[in-house]
Amino acid sequence: MKKLDKIFTGDIKEIVDFKFDEKVANVFEDMLRRSIPGYSTIIAVTGMFAEKFAQPETNIYDLGCSLGASALSMQQKIKQPGCKIIAVDNSPQMLQRAKDFVDNSKFQIPIELVEQDVTKVNITNASVVVLNLTLQFVSPEKRLNQLEKIYRGLTSKGILILTEKVKYSDESLNERQSESYYDFKEFMGYSRLEISRKRDALENVMILDSLEYHLERLKKLGFSRVDVWFQIFNFVSIIAVK
Ligand SMILES: C[S@@+](CC[C@H](N)C(=O)[O-])C[C@H]1O[C@@H](n2cnc3c(N)ncnc32)[C@H](O)[C@@H]1O
Secondary structure (H helix, E strand, O other): OOOOOOOOOOOOOOOOOOOOOHHHHHHHHHHHHHHOOOHHHHHHHHHHHHHHHOOOOOEEEEEOOOOOHHHHHHHHHOOOOOOEEEEEEOOHHHHHHHHHHHHOOOOOOOEEEEEOOHHHOOOOOEEEEEEEOOHHHOOHHHHHHHHHHHHHHEEEEEEEEEEEEOEOOOHHHHHHHHHHHHHHHHHOOOOHHHHHHHHHHHOOOOOOOEHHHHHHHHHHHOOOEEEEEEEEOOEEEEEEEO
16 A cells, blocks of 8 residues: 655644655655656656667666666566666665565566665666656756766667656746646645645755756757657656667
8 A cells, every 4th residue: 555645744843855765765656646747657658668779788777766666667668688777776765665666576687776876876888778857856067977977878879768847948838837737736635735845845956957958958968869758747758869
């Protein structure tokens, strides 16, 4: 039974910065389902892209893996021989829970769980790299290096799947999309108070780039194809092919 996310309910004296700690890890499935519009589609299609683009005898990375949803989705779908999935997160509490899911998986491709900062991970011989809802938590000044490192570590025709919450440069569009997103969260059962408390908790830790900036940066790095394949409100997922 999935535990309900009630983190921002009740009597809270002070809103502190959001952390991927034990409290969050324990309710994370419910939090993702109710906070990320289209989450199950993003995870399923991550598996679909991996099925198509994984190359034999290469590494597949899930950076900021949390409970391992993307890694497990790719593990189910990849048929190419000799692939290994490396799932990285710097939250021990998330990885502890991810380990239960990985241990119970009946699929064969090995998943190595690594506790590390994604900015410190070596990316080598990679045909698929996934950054689902993680780059937004990496400090902005480290993002270009991180993406550069991924580009360098990808094989020819290797892919990056990048899913992010974004802001729009057009302010009124940005406001409309944000409002629709908050409506979605209310529709999913969060109160307006919970929504505003969480927004405050994320303010200093989740810094959004604009969609235009994401696309431009990936093109400048040299990716030959940079396509938005999914977009809802202020969430987008991009596939970039080397
Ligand atoms: C929103 S969750 C990602 C969700 C996950 N990719 C999925 O699709 O279910 C962000 C994750 O990134 C991790 N994270 C944030 N910054 C990180 C960093 N610098 N290095 C490693 N992990 C990081 C957090 O611990 C958290 O588990």
